[in-house]
Amino acid sequence: MPVKPGPKRSLSEExxxxxxxxxxxxxxxxxxxxxxxxxxxxxxxxxxxxYFPDKAAVLRAVVDRLVGEQSLDVFADRTVPWRRRIQEVAxxxxxxxxxxxxxxxxxxxxxxxxxxALEFGERLLDVLAEAGLSEEDAxxxxxxxxxxxxxSIALEAAELDPAKPAPPEEERVAERRKGFxxxxxxxxxxxxxxxxxxxxxxxxxxxxxxxxxxxxxxxxG
Amino acid sequence: MPVKPGPKRSLSEExxxxxxxxxxxxxxxxxxxxxxxxxxxxxxxxxxxxYFPDKAAVLRAVVDRLVGEQSLDVFADRTVPWRRRIQEVAxxxxxxxxxxxxxxxxxxxxxxxxxxALEFGERLLDVLAEAGLSEEDAxxxxxxxxxxxxxSIALEAAELDPAKPAPPEEERVAERRKGFxxxxxxxxxxxxxxxxxxxxxxxxxxxxxxxxxxxxxxxxG
DNA sequence: CCCTGAGTCTGTACGCTGTACAGAGATCGA
DNA sequence: TCGATCTCTGTACAGCGTACAGACTCAGGG
Numbered sequence: 001m002p003v004k005p006g007p008k009r010s011l012s013e014e015x016x017x018x019x020x021x022x023x024x025x026x027x028x029x030x031x032x033x034x035x036x037x038x039x040x041x042x043x044x045x046x047x048x049x050x051y052f053p054d055k056a057a058v059l060r061a062v063v064d065r066l067v068g069e070q071s072l073d074v075f076a077d078r079t080v081p082w083r084r085r086i087q088e089v090a091x092x093x094x095x096x097x098x099x100x101x102x103x104x105x106x107x108x109x110x111x112x113x114x115x116x117a118l119e120f121g122e123r124l125l126d127v128l129a130e131a132g133l134s135e136e137d138a139x140x141x142x143x144x145x146x147x148x149x150x151x152s153i154a155l156e157a158a159e160l161d162p163a164k165p166a167p168p169e170e171e172r173v174a175e176r177r178k179g180f181x182x183x184x185x186x187x188x189x190x191x192x193x194x195x196x197x198x199x200x201x202x203x204x205x206x207x208x209x210x211x212x213x214x215x216x217x218x219x220x221g
Numbered sequence: 222m223p224v225k226p227g228p229k230r231s232l233s234e235e236x237x238x239x240x241x242x243x244x245x246x247x248x249x250x251x252x253x254x255x256x257x258x259x260x261x262x263x264x265x266x267x268x269x270x271x272y273f274p275d276k277a278a279v280l281r282a283v284v285d286r287l288v289g290e291q292s293l294d295v296f297a298d299r300t301v302p303w304r305r306r307i308q309e310v311a312x313x314x315x316x317x318x319x320x321x322x323x324x325x326x327x328x329x330x331x332x333x334x335x336x337x338a339l340e341f342g343e344r345l346l347d348v349l350a351e352a353g354l355s356e357e358d359a360x361x362x363x364x365x366x367x368x369x370x371x372x373s374i375a376l377e378a379a380e381l382d383p384a385k386p387a388p389p390e391e392e393r394v395a396e397r398r399k400g401f402x403x404x405x406x407x408x409x410x411x412x413x414x415x416x417x418x419x420x421x422x423x424x425x426x427x428x429x430x431x432x433x434x435x436x437x438x439x440x441x442g
Numbered sequence: 443c444c445c446t447g448a449g450t451c452t453g454t455a456c457g458c459t460g461t462a463c464a465g466a467g468a469t470c471g472a
Numbered sequence: 473t474c475g476a477t478c479t480c481t482g483t484a485c486a487g488c489g490t491a492c493a494g495a496c497t498c499a500g501g502g
Contacts, residue, residue, distance in 0.1 A: 139415035151372020194360035217438025
């Protein structure tokens, strides 16, 4: 392998992703531009193209980093019932991603295919195998779980201002209730009658409710 | 109510949404700009701001239109078992949205809160009540179903080129399998072993599989 | 040791974006 | 007919992603 000549790199992929993540957290999703990232690491905008082919690649790396921040040790801890382990990891990932409302938009734009996401999938398959699912069922179930996870988080994040940190859950629910109070009860009787429940869609409680039913359905099969 | 004076409007919200939808289908998501929409309806770019406060509002209306294109008559047809009715509507919506890969990105950026989406929710609540769920459970279940629906569609669409119409399902699965063949089997044995199943995540078959398990979990409760 | 060539970074530039602002023209009620 | 009011246009701004050309920095071969 010939060593490549040229000056030492002044940056690293990690530094770039870190800068992007910092901007994401502090100034929101719209503030993450090639120029702002470059400014953050003290470099001309185009320098980033030495490390990533385009902006989408940077964002994919950001998402993978966020996913990677979620520890997967819980998955392997056999002293805890496997359902609870899935719950914990799901809750952790959800919290982590909702902390960066801007990031969630990215999540579904480019699917989780980074190394950290692969690792996540593999560990999830471990747990599902442990739960007694066949190889094929485990694979299908893992995808279904990821769909639910990302879908929930995305729908929750959609209600958030991507430019600001997420307000506490109670506030978010209260805010949402106001929206449902405006629904005309004649045209949409059921929706209006369940407005309280619907306002609480955006809550940990509902998230776990759905997750539990889904897991039930998956292992019952 | 005083009638507002001024010249007759030369456009309508519908015309604008229609133009956006046309662009979306023909030239992909990135081609939908205020300028291109305005060009399509033969008007200066800013004229659109008379009808919509900003671009996001246009896109929300586009999504609602797509949702509205899915007929909900099936939901009400009591000669068909309710599970099958949910299946059919879900499949219809999925097909409709995957036909516009660019649109799906929008779906989760701004949640379904348009009138057509409300209608959809209400009819879904009807069916779930018919299935024997309590008011609260039906509300929660409907949200969980929507999460699954949108999550599935989003993850499928994420693999598609938003600038082109979707290729047939077989091609998409084959394309994906190539990606999984590159997964190192030592580090990710389960992932590698299930590569075939995973490639088929992006398929009607898997979509229905997950939907069925989810519905099972929801009504079992 | 210097030279060559590859790799990294900068400056500049292009075409595009969303949309704010000012004003022209059309149309109504009075 | 007048004035108010609304719709649409022209222009403009700041920002975007990124292509291109070139300057600089270095490692290895002669």
